[in-house]
Amino acid sequence: MIRRSQGMLTQLYAGCDFIIMQCSFLVAFYIKFMSGWMGYEWHLPRSNYLTWSLIYGVIAVGLGYLTNFYSPKRKKRFSFEVFKIIQIQAVSLLILIMILFLLKQMDVSRHFLAMFFISNLVFIGFYRYAIKLGLKSLREKGYNKQFVLILGAGSLGRRFYKNVMHHPELGFEVVGFLDDFQTAHEESPQYYKPILGKVEELESILQSMLVDEVIIALPLDAHDKYGHIISICEKAGVRTMIIPDYYDFLPARPHFDNFAGMPLINVRDIPLDDLSNRVMKRMFDIGFSLIAIAFTLPLMLIIVLGIKATSKGPIIFKQERVGLNRRTFQMYKFRSMKVLEQASSDQQWTTADDPRKTKFGSFLRKTSLDELPQFFNVLFGHMSVVGPRPERPFFVEQFKEEIPKYMVKHHIRPGITGWAQSNGLRGDTSIKDRISYDIFYIENWTFLFDIKIIWKTVWNGFVNKNAY
Structure with a gap:
C-alpha cells in the first residue's frame, strides 16, 4: 500500500511539473509576443513554440525520473529540492538548445527561452514550497506524523x-x-x-x-x-x-551497492558513482564538445596552417595519460614542440624557457589553444569537459607514493579544465594543493558546480602565467 501510494505521488508530481511547464510556456509567450511590453518584428507560429515546450517538458520530466527527483523526500530539506529544480531545468534547457542547434532551428527567440526558463523555476519552486508548507502545517496539527x-x-x-x-x-x-x-x-x-x-x-x-x-x-x-x-x-x-x-x-551520505546479492557500503561518497549523475554529465559533455568543435573549427584550421608553416612534423601530438579507473588513453594536443624521442616528453616537465618548444608552440601553450583537440577526447569518452587534469603514467607512479590520496582523482573521468585549474593551479604549482582541490570536486560534484568551473575558466581567461 505504501509503495502504491508513493508511486501515485510520484506520477502526480511528474504530471503537475509537466502542466506547470506548459503554463510557463503560455506566460513566456504572452509576455514576449502578445503583451506589447517587448518589441519584436516577426516570430515563429505559436504551434512551433508549443512543440518545443512539449519536448522540453518531456526532457525535464525524464531527467526528473533519472535523478530520482520524484521519489519521496520526506527527509530532505527544501533547499535540496530547490537545487534539484534548478539543476533539472538548467540541463533541460541546455539539451533543448543543443537540439535546436543541431536541427538548425535558429529562429526561436532567446528572450522567450530565458523567460520560459525563469518562469519554470519560479512556478515549480512556488507550488513545491506551497505543498511543503501545507504538509508541515498538517504535521504540526498531528496529521501525517x-x-x-x-x-x-x-x-x-x-x-x-x-x-x-x-x-x-x-x-x-x-x-x-x-x-x-x-x-x-x-x-x-x-x-x-x-x-x-x-x-x-x-x-x-x-x-x-x-x-x-x-x-x-x-x-x-x-x-x-x-x-x-x-x-x-x-x-x-x-x-x-x-x-x-x-x-x-562513513561519509555523510554513504552509498550502498549490491554485488552478487550482498549489500556493500561505499566509504567514499562520490556523486558520479550514481548512474543518473553520470548520464547527465556525459550528455552535457557530448553536447558541449560538439558545440565547441563546431565553433572553434575555423580557429583550429588556422592553427593547423600555423603549425605546418613553422615546424616539421605531425599536427597532432598524442601522449599517454592515466584516466578513469587508472586506464590509460591517448590524449590529443596540437603539437607545440619539436619532434623528439617519446621518453623525452613522457618523463620531463615543461619549463618556462624550454628549448623543445617552437615559437608558435609557445603561443599555443600560453593561450591554452594547444588543448582544443581534447574536445575530441571528450567526444570519444576518454575525458570530460570538467574534471581533474590527467597525468602521464611515469608521474602517476611517482606521485601515488609521495602524495596521500593522489589516486582518488582516477575515480572519475579527467577533464579539460577543473576546480584546481580554474583557481590558478596550473603548470609549476603544488601537486598536493591540486589534489586537494580535485578531491573536493570529486566529493562535491554537481552539475551547477561544473557550470561554475567552466564560467570561472572563461572569466579568468585562457592565458596563464604558469602555462608553459
Missing part, C-alpha cells in the same frame, strides 16, 4: 534522538527507547523520551503502541539480535532502519 521507536539508549540512540528534535519539520516523533542495560538517562529526563522496557519486549510494545519505524541503534556486539528484531518488525508491518556502530567511518 511518523512515530519512531529507538532500540538502544546509548550514545548512538541519544544522538539520533537529538537530531530528530532539531528537525521537527520532518514530522517524526520519538515514542520512546528500548534498552537492556539502562533504566534512566544521565542527562535531563525532560529532554529524552522514556525507556519503555528491554529489547526483548519489542513485540509486545509494537502490539500496544502505534509505531511506524524502528531505529536499531545497538552496539556492534549486539548484531546477533538484529535478525530476530527485523523479523518481529516485519511481522508487525513496521519499517526498520539500522544505525551502524561504525558510522563515524
Whole structure:
C-alpha cells in the first residue's frame, strides 16, 4: 500500500511539473509576443513554440525520473529540492538548445527561452514550497506524523534522538527507547523520551503502541539480535532502519551497492558513482564538445596552417595519460614542440624557457589553444569537459607514493579544465594543493558546480602565467 501510494505521488508530481511547464510556456509567450511590453518584428507560429515546450517538458520530466527527483523526500530539506529544480531545468534547457542547434532551428527567440526558463523555476519552486508548507502545517496539527521507536539508549540512540528534535519539520516523533542495560538517562529526563522496557519486549510494545519505524541503534556486539528484531518488525508491518556502530567511518551520505546479492557500503561518497549523475554529465559533455568543435573549427584550421608553416612534423601530438579507473588513453594536443624521442616528453616537465618548444608552440601553450583537440577526447569518452587534469603514467607512479590520496582523482573521468585549474593551479604549482582541490570536486560534484568551473575558466581567461 505504501509503495502504491508513493508511486501515485510520484506520477502526480511528474504530471503537475509537466502542466506547470506548459503554463510557463503560455506566460513566456504572452509576455514576449502578445503583451506589447517587448518589441519584436516577426516570430515563429505559436504551434512551433508549443512543440518545443512539449519536448522540453518531456526532457525535464525524464531527467526528473533519472535523478530520482520524484521519489519521496520526506527527509530532505527544501533547499535540496530547490537545487534539484534548478539543476533539472538548467540541463533541460541546455539539451533543448543543443537540439535546436543541431536541427538548425535558429529562429526561436532567446528572450522567450530565458523567460520560459525563469518562469519554470519560479512556478515549480512556488507550488513545491506551497505543498511543503501545507504538509508541515498538517504535521504540526498531528496529521501525517511518523512515530519512531529507538532500540538502544546509548550514545548512538541519544544522538539520533537529538537530531530528530532539531528537525521537527520532518514530522517524526520519538515514542520512546528500548534498552537492556539502562533504566534512566544521565542527562535531563525532560529532554529524552522514556525507556519503555528491554529489547526483548519489542513485540509486545509494537502490539500496544502505534509505531511506524524502528531505529536499531545497538552496539556492534549486539548484531546477533538484529535478525530476530527485523523479523518481529516485519511481522508487525513496521519499517526498520539500522544505525551502524561504525558510522563515524562513513561519509555523510554513504552509498550502498549490491554485488552478487550482498549489500556493500561505499566509504567514499562520490556523486558520479550514481548512474543518473553520470548520464547527465556525459550528455552535457557530448553536447558541449560538439558545440565547441563546431565553433572553434575555423580557429583550429588556422592553427593547423600555423603549425605546418613553422615546424616539421605531425599536427597532432598524442601522449599517454592515466584516466578513469587508472586506464590509460591517448590524449590529443596540437603539437607545440619539436619532434623528439617519446621518453623525452613522457618523463620531463615543461619549463618556462624550454628549448623543445617552437615559437608558435609557445603561443599555443600560453593561450591554452594547444588543448582544443581534447574536445575530441571528450567526444570519444576518454575525458570530460570538467574534471581533474590527467597525468602521464611515469608521474602517476611517482606521485601515488609521495602524495596521500593522489589516486582518488582516477575515480572519475579527467577533464579539460577543473576546480584546481580554474583557481590558478596550473603548470609549476603544488601537486598536493591540486589534489586537494580535485578531491573536493570529486566529493562535491554537481552539475551547477561544473557550470561554475567552466564560467570561472572563461572569466579568468585562457592565458596563464604558469602555462608553459
